[in-house]
Amino acid sequence: MNDWKFFENEKNNVVFFEIPSFEESGLVKHCFTTRIGGTSETPYKSLNLGMKTQDSKEDVYRNYEIICETLDIDIENLVLSDQVHKDNIMIVDEGHRGNGVINPNRLIEIDGLITNKTNVALVTLYADCVPIFILDRKRKIIALAHGGWRGTVKKIGKKVIKSMTSNFNTNPEDCIVGIAPSIGQCCYEVDDYVISKFKSNYDNINDLIKDKGSGKYLLDLWAANKISLMEAGVPARNITVSNICTKCNNDIFFSYRADDGKTGRMAAILQLI
Numbered sequence: 001m002n003d004w005k006f007f008e009n010e011k012n013n014v015v016f017f018e019i020p021s022f023e024e025s026g027l028v029k030h031c032f033t034t035r036i037g038g039t040s041e042t043p044y045k046s047l048n049l050g051m052k053t054q055d056s057k058e059d060v061y062r063n064y065e066i067i068c069e070t071l072d073i074d075i076e077n078l079v080l081s082d083q084v085h086k087d088n089i090m091i092v093d094e095g096h097r098g099n100g101v102i103n104p105n106r107l108i109e110i111d112g113l114i115t116n117k118t119n120v121a122l123v124t125l126y127a128d129c130v131p132i133f134i135l136d137r138k139r140k141i142i143a144l145a146h147g148g149w150r151g152t153v154k155k156i157g158k159k160v161i162k163s164m165t166s167n168f169n170t171n172p173e174d175c176i177v178g179i180a181p182s183i184g185q186c187c188y189e190v191d192d193y194v195i196s197k198f199k200s201n202y203d204n205i206n207d208l209i210k211d212k213g214s215g216k217y218l219l220d221l222w223a224a225n226k227i228s229l230m231e232a233g234v235p236a237r238n239i240t241v242s243n244i245c246t247k248c249n250n251d252i253f254f255s256y257r258a259d260d261g262k263t264g265r266m267a268a269i270l271q272l273i
Helices: 020-025 057-071 149-153 156-168 192-201 221-231
Strands: 007-011 014-018 028-033 089-091 112-115 121-126 130-136 141-147 175-179 189-191 209-213 216-219 239-241 266-272
Touching (some): 028 057, 057 266, 089 156, 130 156, 141 149, 141 156, 149 221, 156 175, 175 221, 189 192
Parallel strands (some): 089 112
Antiparallel strands (some): 007 014, 121 266, 130 141, 130 175
């Protein structure tokens, strides 16, 4: 499945991306949003879902209503967390429904969410970082992981799979994974400090970087996250990589780097049905 591409969909004037293997499972509702189809004004135009941005809270809430209407998900099902680029993971259930949208965000410093409950819609937010969708088709467990460079160094995807295994007896070979649109190696320039962190956790670092000279490198976060998932036991054939760069496609996606830090957020949304 790793050569399958995410496919673009449009409904109610909202443009979003889906993972073929997830859609074909019949087990979930899901999407990765774009910036198209909402109510927010520039620089957050238009489907900004970032609660911590300087955008109008009314517009952001309306954007959540729009995407929930589009996916036929109850807005009260949504569960957001306070992402901080760490590798902390939390198992959530019906008692967490509404967190971060309807109710104040009480899931602090959490970058990975797991559930085995239906009608609990996991949500993580992005503006270049790597969204990781995970579905255990046999035991019906879902997870989302937020993989910025810090989370990727700590192999958050691998850690989520291990948590699913220890808490729900997931067999990694039963999992399918989608790595959604995010900043590509074409645009993700980092320095020696970042590369030194990757060298401590990843073998064959040269497979992940292109040396630009003068202490600058182009880093492949997609490949790094795929490696960590495979280390957890997920077969390569079960991992779908979008190969879509958010910075290159700034007309479709919010991009922290393209927009010099003042931008909105896309959402990965995943719910068992």
